[in-house]
Structure formats: structure tokens, C-alpha cells
Amino acid sequence: MNSFVKNSLPDRIEKLPCGSVIQHGPYNERIYLLKVGGDATGLLPFVLVAMAKGYGYSKIFVKVPTGFSKKFSRAGYVEEASIPGLYNGSNTGTFMGYYLKEQRASEREAATLDAILHLAISRSESPVTPLDAKRFIIRSCTESDIDQMAAIYRTVFPTYPFPIHDPAYLLDTMRSHVAYFGVESDGKLVALSSAEMDKSAQNVEMTDFATLLQWQRSSLSLHLLARMEKEMKQEGIKTAYTIARAMSPGINVTFSRLGYAYGGRLKNNTNISAQIESMNVWYKKLS
Known part of the structure; x- marks a missing residue:
């Protein structure tokens, strides 16, 4: 899917006149509707299509309350x-796609992705081995960790949908709505994750999992996820979810083992590690 990748600069976040928030750019060659604005009408799906055509993007990806999804369905968007309970523990959230290029709508490795999903679901009952407390410490990250965090993300991900390689981005998000967590060994961070909170909707995206190569067989992501769940419950968050690389057995097994349910697959959705990949949605009610 490298043919989709035209620019190494990260996509930008923009607020539309109706109050809706989007992320878009040539990096993912798409528009991602992050939040529907209070003044949005049935014209929004068509506004996004016109915008995507103007920029030459190949996909529109939207996350909307189910009550709003009918407006997108009538405009040709398909549920993925x-x-x-994504919104305040009661209202369902729907992820939908609109494809402007036939190639973007076609998954060439669908059978492999299905096999990885089946593997993950089959591991849902697997026991979790306790963390080796003599070797590892799980803790919240602070501003003093940011340079080290950026270095880890640069090492693990050649490219990423958001500029997590940039210390300024990490600092800004840490100060606003993202809680970062790390695993420390011998005084150095060796694994990271983040909890991107939407407190108004009482949900959180569990994301940005990265483990240095030397430690990738230690199930550190599993223990980071468990720690994040505990912290998010204390924040009053009701629903946790992730958008995970469908081609990665490890991260899908991690969420399945901790009781997350499979919500669907987003075809050719995200530029990560220098190519456009399909992503699996997993979710769990925390309260």
C-alpha cells in the first residue's frame, strides 16, 4: 500500500465551521472525522466528500454517534x-468509511488479517503471568521523560499517524488530554503506551504501544494496558477502545487476553511504519 503514501509530514487537526473536528493530510491520504460538532447537519458527509476530492485523498474515515450514522449512510459511507457505549457509556459509536479510489477499498491480504484475528480471539482465555517486579516498574510518565519517550517512538516506528516522535507534541498532549505510561528497567524506559481521553464522552483510546526490541517477548504491553485501565476507571472513564494494527498478532492478542471485544476492521486506514495498513477495533466497558 506504499502507493498511498505521498508525504512524510503528519496530518493536521482542523476545526470546521460546524464545530466538527477532523484530522487530514497526504500522510494518511484521508480525512478522519474525530468529533461531530454541535452545529453539524446532514450536509457534513457531503462537505467531507467535496473536501477529500479537492485534496485528492482516497478515503474518509468517520467516528460518529449511531444516531448520526444514518446521515453518512445515505451519502454512501459504509459501516466498518x-x-x-462509546459515548458516555450508553450511546454506540460507529466507524464508517468512504472510498474515493477503488484500490484503497480492496484488501490484498484479507485472509492473513482474518487468521490473525481468529488467533487473537482464540487467546482470550489465556492466563496473564504477573509482571516480574524485580526487573520492571510500571509508572506514569512525566515531562522529564519526554526526550526519552520520543527516542523510543522514533526507534520503534519509522512513521506514525501522529507526531509522537516530536517532544513538543508529546509535551502538548501530556498537558492537555493524554496520560502516558512506561515500563522502566534499570532506571531506563523500555516500553510505552498512552491513554487518550475524551472526558466529555467518558471514553479513552488505549494507544501508542511501543516496546524496544530487546524486551518484546516480556508481555509489557499487556501489563501497561492493565495499569491504564485501573487509572482510567479512577478518571471516571466508562469505555476503553483501541484501533490496533490488524497485521500485528501481538497487539491484537494483548487486547483479546484482557477481555476486549472485537468491533470491526477499518480497511487500509492508517499510515504506520511507512505503509497504509488495515486496523482492528477492540473495546471494553470499564464500568
């Missing part, structure tokens, strides 16, 4: 995943 859903999360019950």
Missing part, C-alpha cells in the same frame, strides 16, 4: 466497526 462499532463500539457499544
